[in-house]
Amino acid sequence: xxxxxLFFTFAFxxxxxxxxxxxxxxxxxxxxxxxxxxxSLAGIYILLLAHFIxxxxxxxxxxxxxxxxxxxxxxxxxxxEAQARGAFKYMKYLAIPMAVILFLELGYSGFQQYKESVTxxxxxGTVENIGSALFSTYLLPFEITSVLLxxxxxxxxxxxxxxxxxxxx
Amino acid sequence: MxxxxxxxxxxxxxxxxxxxGIFVTILILTLAERRVSGFIQDRLGPNRVGPFGLLQPxxxxxxxxxxxxxxxxxxxxxxYILGPMLILxxxxxxxxxIPFGDQIYTYLGGQLVDIRxxxxxxxxxxxxxxxIASLGVYGTVIGGWASNNKYSLMGxxxxxxxxxxxxxxxxxxxxxxxxxxxxxRLQDIVHDQAQLWNIIRQPLAFVIFMVSAFAETNxxxxxxxxxxxxxxxxxxxEYSSMKFAAFMLSEYANLITSSALMVTLFxxxxxxxxxxxxxxxLPILWEQLIQxxxxxxxTGFMLFFFIWVRWTLPRFRYDQLMNLGxxxxxxxxLFNIVLTGLGIAIFS
Numbered sequence: 001x002x003x004x005x006l007f008f009t010f011a012f013x014x015x016x017x018x019x020x021x022x023x024x025x026x027x028x029x030x031x032x033x034x035x036x037x038x039x040s041l042a043g044i045y046i047l048l049l050a051h052f053i054x055x056x057x058x059x060x061x062x063x064x065x066x067x068x069x070x071x072x073x074x075x076x077x078x079x080x081e082a083q084a085r086g087a088f089k090y091m092k093y094l095a096i097p098m099a100v101i102l103f104l105e106l107g108y109s110g111f112q113q114y115k116e117s118v119t120x121x122x123x124x125g126t127v128e129n130i131g132s133a134l135f136s137t138y139l140l141p142f143e144i145t146s147v148l149l150x151x152x153x154x155x156x157x158x159x160x161x162x163x164x165x166x167x168x169x
Numbered sequence: 170m171x172x173x174x175x176x177x178x179x180x181x182x183x184x185x186x187x188x189x190g191i192f193v194t195i196l197i198l199t200l201a202e203r204r205v206s207g208f209i210q211d212r213l214g215p216n217r218v219g220p221f222g223l224l225q226p227x228x229x230x231x232x233x234x235x236x237x238x239x240x241x242x243x244x245x246x247x248x249y250i251l252g253p254m255l256i257l258x259x260x261x262x263x264x265x266x267i268p269f270g271d272q273i274y275t276y277l278g279g280q281l282v283d284i285r286x287x288x289x290x291x292x293x294x295x296x297x298x299x300x301i302a303s304l305g306v307y308g309t310v311i312g313g314w315a316s317n318n319k320y321s322l323m324g325x326x327x328x329x330x331x332x333x334x335x336x337x338x339x340x341x342x343x344x345x346x347x348x349x350x351x352x353x354r355l356q357d358i359v360h361d362q363a364q365l366w367n368i369i370r371q372p373l374a375f376v377i378f379m380v381s382a383f384a385e386t387n388x389x390x391x392x393x394x395x396x397x398x399x400x401x402x403x404x405x406x407e408y409s410s411m412k413f414a415a416f417m418l419s420e421y422a423n424l425i426t427s428s429a430l431m432v433t434l435f436x437x438x439x440x441x442x443x444x445x446x447x448x449x450x451l452p453i454l455w456e457q458l459i460q461x462x463x464x465x466x467x468t469g470f471m472l473f474f475f476i477w478v479r480w481t482l483p484r485f486r487y488d489q490l491m492n493l494g495x496x497x498x499x500x501x502x503l504f505n506i507v508l509t510g511l512g513i514a515i516f517s
Contacts, residue, residue, distance in 0.1 A: 056300075070311075
């Protein structure tokens with residue numbers, strides 16, 4: 001019973017936040033509502049006993065990525081998206097059929113998986129299970145991901161370094 | 170009684186007790202900071218209100234409450250009000266997973282319940298602290314930006330870049346502790362230190378963690394976000410009354426959580442050193458009380474250490490701060506992880 005109440009609270013907040021992200025005119029508020037959505041999703045993860053995923057979700061998305069987003073928006077100082085409205089005028093005619101297709105797709109796959117997912121949801125996302133899965137079954141993809149991250153980091157360093165030397169000259 | 174309701178009551182009692190404990194400690198800290206700084210600078214400090222100035226915090230709190238709450242006309246109003254809340258909430262949330270006593274079993278209302286002396290015993294405990302602590306950035310950034318003042322914005326930006334930079338060595342120094350205990354649960358980390366505290370087994374990690382904690386809590390020598398001489402007051406320049414007090418409260422709450430976390434990770438948590446408890450052989454209730462007292466004393470010492478350092482060391486320059494974080498602490502923390510891994514491979 002408590003779980004059901006919590007689920008609907010988090011689900012409502014997630015959807016509300018999501019709608020506000022795209023409908024609010026001030027991009028800073030949009031970013032803050034996106035954080036609200038991310039939190040609500042973390043709450044739903046916890047209800048599914050996926051504590052590790054929930055915490056990593058908060059730490060990575062809310063704690064790191066969205067902070068940088070907020071930085072960029074604040075420093076660019078976009079007050080309201082005045083010009084942007086005009087540029088994307090005809091986009092909404094394309095957006096409506098795309099949204100309908102997306103909803104149908106989601107509804108179909110959700111309906112297909114409904115029966116099995118309810119019973120199997122528990123205990124997959126705990127630290128112990130994710131750890132043992134990462135270091136046994138998925139060891140190779142896990143290590144390859146680390147190489148990918150190192151390459152990305154080195155690339156970011158290289159790009160910022162290059163700019164620095166140009167500006168000094 | 171219904172076990173669900175019983176558990177709910179236990180959790181609520183724990184939340185209330187911990188929150189009151191944190192607020193009382195904050196009150197004591199505000200006085201201690203001024204008295205200790207007075208002692209270090211060879212003067213008296215506030216000693217007029219009550220015996221030894223003990224009622225000074227109450228007077229300060231009253232003053233904050235009755236001061237006029239000014240919202241300047243040039244601010245982004247909703248975010249300006251949201252800022253202090255966003256910084257205070259994570260500051261108070263992080264303490265939830267810190268254990269301040271051992272887990273005991275007792276009969277309550279005719280049934281066996283296990284009482285854990287921590288608000289929430291999460292199996293991702295230490296990650297929870299890192300995740301919630303990283304949210305503290307929003308309060309300073311939003312408060313600084315919404316104030317619409319260049320000093321506030323500079324303070325907010327400095328604070329967030331500092332917090333993001335020092336989260337990395339902090340997290341990596343915790344990794345080596347987690348490697349020793351084999352668990353992210355803070356209670357397990359405390360139990361792991363029954364024989365030998367982590368400060369002896371992991372001295373390097375302790376130093377890295379402590380330096381990072383100073384940077385994360387924006388304390389001197391790393392208090393660049395509110396460097397008075399350059400930034401007037403940093404991100405809280407435009408705030409007054411209780412909104413300003415919220416920034417102060419969260420700073421001290423972060424200080425308490427950092428101290429408690431250092432005690433938990435490196436100083437044996439609630440454990441009493443030298444096997445004194447086994448020697449005394451007291452009833453379980455007394456043992457619990459002594460363990461909680463041990464935790465409080467250790468945390469108190471770390472808090473004193475924070476104040477001591479603040480009034481001893483001068484402020485770093487901004488580039489020195491970044492160099493220290495990225496070029497010294499980060500490689501050291503990585504080196505420490507390799508060392509710990511080698512140690513575990515050789516000795517076990």
